[in-house]
Amino acid sequence: MEQTHHSFCRVCINQCSILVKTENGVATAVHGNSSNELYRGYTCVKGRSQPDYLRHSDRLMHTLARTADGHHPMPVETALDQIADQLADIRDRHGPRAIASYAGTMAHITTAPTAAPLHDALFDAIGSDMRFDPNTIDKGGKQVAASLLGSWGAPSQGFASPEAILLIGINPVVTCTGLPAGAPKRWLLDTLAAGCKLIVIDPRRTEVARLADHHLQVAPGHDVAILAAMIRTVIEDDLFDHDFVHRHVRGLPELRAALSAFDPDQVARRAGIAATDLAAAARCYAGAPRGYTMAGTGPNMAGDGTLVEYLVLVLETLCGRWLRAGETVAATPTLLPPTSYVAQASSFEGKWALPGRIRVRGLRRTKAGMPTAALTDEILTPGEGQVRALISWGGNPAVAFPDQQRTIEALKSLDLFVQIDPWYSASAQFADYVIAPTMPLEVPSTTVFLDYLAARGTGYGIGQAYGQYTPAVAERPPGSDLIEEWQFFLGLMRRMGYPVEVTPFGTGPQGPRYTITGQPTTDQLIEILSQDASIPLAEVKSHPGGLSRSDRLQRVDEGDPEVTDRLDIGNPLMIDQLSEHLDVSTTKDRSDRPFRLLCRRYLHVYNSSCNVERTNRGKPYNPAYMNPHDLAALDISERDLVRITSDRSAIAAVVHADAQLRPGVVSIAFGYGPATRDDDVWAVGSSPSRLVSVSDVFDRYTGQPRMTNIPVSIERITSEPQRHQQ
Structure with missing residues (x-):
């Protein structure tokens, strides 16, 4: 039977309101919801392609465990038993710090209301602050800078x-x-x-x-x-x-x-x-x-x-550019607990750093989190506190992390590497266990992530008060053995003997704590974690296409005249x-590396996710774009193969012309490429992260290495490349 369901997309941070068509529980089409006044029918090709992801032939339907002759299917409950035993052993022999996690870009976007609280609860119980995420290889300077400036009590x-x-x-x-x-x-x-x-x-x-x-x-x-x-x-x-x-x-x-x-x-x-x-x-x-x-x-x-x-x-x-007393906060939270806004400054007096040190490059945990670019060194550097176990979810470290060669060396050396992944990704290839998770349309969720983004800083999240709940709208594939990420973390806590106490996503360590008993359903967990929401979850559910509102908005209160911050x-x-920037440019001109490598983004992928036939439309690789004048000067033609060389390494790439670029630069997207250097770039793309050194130039606070504006040289490999046949 064909049905149409209200839902919202969890492929990127925009979280578009969508309509999902299903036939006998199988998603057949996704369209934008034109009746939603916030999104007005907008979706992108990634969101509209979700039916392809759910039943894609490459999707993992069962957990895989590594044996002497490669990966083989294993019941997920058996894998949980073994992983819990190994984590407990590593904790007891090497201490809590030996256990780390990496929550990738998709971790919070797809599972924010449920998995993030359980992940944090597990690592709180273990006692490890070795929790890494993409923030410190993306825009982590925002949080540190805010600590150095101080805080205004309103958005x-x-x-x-x-x-x-x-x-x-x-x-x-x-x-x-x-x-x-x-x-x-x-x-x-x-x-x-x-x-x-x-x-x-x-x-x-x-x-x-x-x-x-x-x-x-x-x-x-x-x-x-x-x-x-x-x-x-x-x-x-x-x-x-x-x-x-x-x-x-x-x-x-x-x-x-x-x-x-x-x-x-x-x-x-x-x-x-x-x-x-x-x-x-x-x-x-x-x-x-x-x-x-x-x-x-x-x-x-x-x-x-x-x-x-x-x-x-x-x-x-x-x-x-700060809201003043009496002004309305247009993006008043809907699914986060109420907060108060006040028109006054608070000085942090330099409290940009938090407890938790890294053993390399003098780095430490900051308001932006742990410096992710240092994780590989934490794995490879012997001594007390060496990371020996890693749980990766919602990300693809082998492709996303800077200095790819060293990253792969680190992943291979771990005593225990668990990758939660719907695909047999570059990272999954090195994992001891590959946990096959559900995908977004198969599980309930809420848009609490949008509230969190709006509170995070300027330029993020929603511009008005909004919230949406979605039930599961597609059935899981027959015969599959899938697990939701929150169930994975809860399962480990139960097996390791920890009580389960969680704080709702986006509320921080000072948020309300709830004890989880028994084995709740996903909807029950959402109810528990939403009970202090600004707008009751039941009211949000009563607007299945999304709740936009202009009522019950908070205003900014007058500041305390006694506060002198x-x-x-x-x-x-x-x-x-x-x-130190009096010479103006952050990198000097070099005759041996005359070009600058710049990062770029594509609408049809989300970092290393969503790159399937329907989204890439026959171009699964990531071109290296250059100005046509530069190509002519180098005697390079469109779609030639070129070698891009930095001081760290070299990669092959397919070159395309882009007249919108300044001369002297080459622009390429990250999140592509193989785990080794021998794969066909026409089929899988090129790995710019391989060109990045984590220790030559890096932000002294977040540890974020220079991942763009990298001096490189360009040379043609061949003028007549043999295109990979799909």
Whole structure:
């Protein structure tokens, strides 16, 4: 029997409201929900392709265990028995720190309401803080920078009626960050039509750059200097919010002195743009009464993400881009517990670091989490505290982690490696156990992740109060032996003898704690974890297509006049680091490595996920894009194979022309490629992470290595490659 069900997509952070058609329990089609006022029918090819994922011939239907002659199916309950025994043995012999986890990009997107609380409960019980995630190889500088600046007790102006938007190294119509969850391009077009100005800083003329009032197509490596020069212009032209700065900010004299070295004319010349364009962009942004700035992976992956994000916050603070007393918080939480907002600053006095140290490069745990780029060294470095067991879920470390060769060496050396994965991925190949999980349409969930994103910082999540619940709308494949991620973690806790106490997702360690007894269903677990939600779960369920609301919104309260905390725009750590950028560029020109490797994103994949026939449409690889003038100078033609060489390693790639790129750069997507160097790049793509060194250049706070703006050389391998036949 054919049916149509309301649901929402859990393939990326946009979490689109969708309609799922099923026939006898099998999903046959996914469409956007045009009646949902937030999404207005929007979906992408990844979300619409979900029926293909569920019944794809490569999907794992049973857990695999490694034996002497390879991986073989094993009942998941048997695997849980064995894994629990091995974890207990490693804990007893080597201590809790020897057990680590990696929660990849898909871990929280697909299973946030249920699996994350159980994962945290397991590692709390074990006593290990060795918990890693993609944040510190993506944009971890945001959280550290906020700690160095201090906190405003209310959200930024953000998506609430902006009159100027500044986007740095980000393409929101592809990434679904930097614009509010919903129909991103339509929202942007509507906002621009209402008079909002758009300023984009990017070496590539992206989809959003083509809509910009000001596009600074800068050479890579100049983000810090460009921001410093813009801030200097705002101060010298007296465009900052004097009242807000006087009442709530400190450090202006120190900042002004540090910026004196960043002459806008010199910065613009070295970045390859006109000084008049730089000044006009700064004045356009600061001259608007309301607005927001969002920096993406481009500047964050360049080695100084924390400093970049601190300067973003300095610009926001000088312009007074924070909600004030009496203003409404448009994105008031729906499924998170209520919170209070107050118009005052809180100084963290440098508390950017948290308990938990790494044994290499002087790194430690920060507000951004554990430095993921150091995990391989934690596995490979002998001594007390060496990581010997890893549970990876929702990610693909063998492809996603920087310095791929060392990552694979580390994965192979583990005493126990568990990979939870619906596919036999590059990482799964090295696992002792590959746990086959359910996929999103097969399980219930809520959009609490959207509330969490909105609270995380400017440029994330929803722009209005919204929530949705979905039941399971597709049946699991017949004969399969699948497990939900939360059941996996709960099963380990039960077998290891731990009581199960959980904190709802997004509430942090100070959130309410609930004891889980027995074996609840997924819906029962969601009910338990949602009982303190701002809007009752039952009310959200009563709107199966999604609940958008403009009532029961919270307002920002007046600050306490006795509080003297200030936002610090002259933090000594950041001022000292800024002085190191007086040469403007983060990497020097090199004759042996004349090109700069830049990261990019695609709409049809989500990092290493969703790359199937229907989404890639016959192009499963990740092209290396170059400006046509560079290709001509190197006598390279479209679809030639080239060798891209960094100081760390080399990869083969298929080259494509992109006239929207600045000359001198090569742009390629991460999340592709094989675990070894011998596979056909036409079939699986190239591994840019292999070119990345984790120790040469890295953010001193988050440990994030330079993963973009990497000096490379390019040479042709052959002008007539033999294309892999699918």
